[in-house]
Amino acid sequence: RKEVEQDPGPFNVPEGATVAFNCTYSNSASQSFFWYRQDCRKEPKLLMSVYSSGNEDGRFTAQLNRASQYISLLIRDSKLSDSATYLCVVITTGGGNKLTFGTGTQLKVEL
């Protein structure tokens, strides 16, 4: 089982739709969680950190469920510019504070 698992997609959604991505992690010692965005042929960039209480940044909402070892990202009112691959990232205690990446979920927002 992979340490961080995501549905690879692609998710094809119309502009204005709400879309949700899920991510599960296998190591219960994981301590920090992030969503990164990677555009085609570009480097990953931090989208947002994920806190236990959940957090929101404009149209983006991230949730963490430690009991189920599950992270989610909700995008409301999708824009064409949201088209990218979204990477779930986890840092695990005792792992040298290294980032472990999921394989990414591809989103395509269409007219």
Next chain:
Amino acid sequence: SAVISQKPSRDICQRGTSLTIQCQVDSQVTMMFWYRQQPGQSLTLIATANQGSEATYESGFVIDKFPISRPNLTFSTLTVSNMSPEDSSIYLCSVRLARPTDTQYFGPGTRLTVL
């Protein structure tokens, strides 16, 4: 934030040769990392390169194949040695900044094709 540049941005190399990738950061950072992203896959950590100590390699990666230098707090190099087509990948340099928030930044990557 951190601004990271990498050279070269891309290269096409012959089997059996070596390529050294340079990474320059605009500020002094303790923790630098080298990742590989193979086509259609996510990022895999090759090694952690902290200044003043030997690089720490992840399982499946060895110093003879991927020697790393970290001469100061703003610069690092990764060499891909004795290349084979399986080494064709994007190689990314990354740094972690603790302040104002613990955030990891990535360079633009070096796209390597081995013939």
